[in-house]
Amino acid sequence: MRIGIIFGGPSREREISFAGGRTVYDNLDKSLFEAVPVFADSLGNFILLDWQYIYKGTIRDFYPPVEALPESEHGLQIYLESFGELSIEEQDRIIAKAGKRLLPHQFRNHFDFAFLTLHGPYGEDGSIQGLLEWYHIPYSGSGILPSAIGIDKVAQKEMLKQHGFPTPDYRTVQYNEWQEQGNRQQLFDSLVADLGLPLVLKAPHQGSSIGVSIVKENDFAAFEAGMDRSFFTKTIYKAQWLAMGEEKQLASIKQLVDIREGIGMPVMLEDGTIIYHPEELFNRINHTFNTTGTDTIKLINIEHEQQVLVEAFIKGREFSCIVVQDEAGKPIALPPTEIVKGSEVFDYRSKYLPGLSRKITPINLPEEEIQRIRQATSRLFTAFGFNVYARLDGFITESGEIFLNDPNTTSGMLPSSFFFHQAAEIGLNPSQFLTYIIRTSVAERLKSGKDTVRLTRLLAELDTSIKDEQAHRYDKIRVGVIMGGYSSERHISVESGRNIYEKLSSSTKYEPLPIFLTGSNEEHRLYTIPINIMLKDNADDIKEKIQHFEHGGRPHPVLEQIIEEAASITRKYTGRSLEEPQRITYSQLKNLVDAVFIALHGRPGEDGALQTELEKLYIPYNGSGIRSSQITINKYETNEILHQHGVSVAKHRMAWKEDWQKDKEAFFQSIERDFNYPFIAKPADDGCSSAVKKIKNRAELEAFTTLIFREMEELDTECARTLSLGFKEEFPNKLGFLIETLISREGAKHFLEITGGLLTKYAPDGTVDYEVFEASEALAEGEVLSLEEKFLAGEGQNITPARYAADPERRQKISNKVKEDLKRVAQILQIEGYARIDAFVRVFENDEVETIIIEVNSLPGMTPATCIFHQTAINGYKPYDFIDRILRYGIERTKMKATV
Structure with missing residues (x-):
């Protein structure tokens, strides 16, 4: 069955829609469905997207295409709407770079069913639903009327009142x-x-x-x-603007034109002039304030709201509940999740960045209160005429009053979203839940009395395929996906592990088993975990759940009841029931799996310790061997070895806690003698983004040293403020740290930061062959690339392939030289399987190239948004193909060792 996944769109939530579309594309069961990516751009064009673009980090990484972008002196990023009024011919030229324009009457030639991951206006308001009904295409979720109600918060208020629901x-x-x-x-x-x-x-x-x-x-x-x-309007005041200075003015413009947190583009001035490009806006503001007597400039987004809803604040606990339909059309409320926020508002960042808010499922309330929330959400689902599934948010006050608000007919579909998080509580993994959504949606469209013969046939074929698949589930290769750990990158490790699990679980070849690792360097504790625990918010939540069961805890009684209510769904799509977490030894692991995928970052995982245990038992695993892992985890040792082989690295040295404790002033002076400010300080033996800081002065050096050499777990608030640590940003505790010179242009005509991936395979003679991918150019918003920019969808920007030169022939020549340099690094360090190498590249006048290596990651992040997937796509590998090759290499390596 061909599934057209429609994602992107004109709304302010288009990046989350884009990431959600990718999740659906990757998680659709390959034995049942063929995924067809249909990208809707911000002007409303539908594009049959070339599949490799799905793996870009953000829409702006590929659309509009880099070569079509107008000049921007300050490198301000834009969407298509910032091009101004475009003719159809101009739009077609841009579309042709990303795929093929699809007109709605052509949809049926390409797909049988539309899976909607569009958000906000045009996607959740009945618009796309109406278009699809006109062209006889069945689609996911609610129909036209409930969608129109679901987007209009003012209409909802009236309906809530009419149906007797309390509302603020x-x-x-x-x-x-x-x-x-x-x-x-x-x-x-x-x-x-x-x-x-x-x-x-x-x-x-x-x-x-x-x-x-x-x-x-x-x-x-x-x-x-x-x-x-x-309203999406903004007044800029002359005195404030001029007091900022250019750097802060540019930061202000970036925030202003951000579609999620600012007002977006294009904007209209009070005289009716429309400004499309942020660069033009920046220049217009400066020109107006510098040459006229105007004290204020008022900006209005061209799609501003016509009214604002002002509500009384509800003091209570916030929850979100997914309601689904069983096959009889009866609503089943899944366990409501409590949202424990870091800030007052559960905003875009809190919602989508792992670790900024906590999801507690079910909400921590007495059983009868949880059931009251479930009853209220089920009743609202029916009253508003919702179909298939919906996400209903609300508050419960101390007195037990339940206020429901903001019902959503489309939920965010990131791997960690409520949508999958709550479905996992009845035992459905993301792939199975998507199958459920498609099957239930086809049945729901059938009720409309349109196209009944065709839809009945489609439904019967799908049911036969689902039964067939259940019968062949045990013919697959079993892969233990090890995630978590105890480093400061454990949450990203969980994101990576989940992504690997989900790619494998939707395949026809592998049966993944999620395994959580915790403990310490002295004792690794391994646990098999069920899907509902794997999809908890972060590593700490998973660990807490495991401990609950270890200490004799039982599943929550409400969860047991919901599992019972949803048994008909679970039986149909999984054929099994949820199990409790089980602690296992490495020997038991060998009996459970045919191979292991290590999705850990930092220690353990990248340091050879886990590899040693697996090799003892001849369990195949991904990535580099023991010795290579032991070297690459240590950034100082990596630098030393590369330097000895004539590879360019930053000037570096270690700074030790014992020297600091002996004489603090001498310690600081010694560093200041060797390095000029600013320089880079970072842990020598941790993950790639953990506590990497640009140190600009003595105060920052003292703060960094105090935090990294601290005796207690808590961070000194003054030091954290000095280093501008982000909310909930972790900082490891070490006995030493690495100092490196800040790598700069130094006379190069072009200077950029890159991250390059590679893959290995065995040549016929048994030697290792390296396939080095086109590197990505990494653009940091701040002083160094953050964890979010490297791994989170919609954050940061990576241009793949890197822009070494404007002329394609010269660019490729430079790229080939950089790839040779990266390959040499991999050979020196005996990298195997796959890796990510971060570097700076200097391109001089005569196209002479210098590649300065920053660090090597033997187990790179494998989150859905990581740029290694953008790189492999250029070479024709979808993420699943890439993961499959990594596993095949590991299995082959173990076979070779076992026969020696």
């Missing part, structure tokens, strides 16, 4: 009313008098995390800023 008191403020500047203070006073404080301000036609603010105090300036945010 609210008012609406019309855009025209807001423009009458003189009444704003009066309006604020009346809203506070009517609704009390805090006030919640919402953009009524956006996704649940866009354009939302909370005004906590009687602060008119905060209210005005919040209203502007919800």
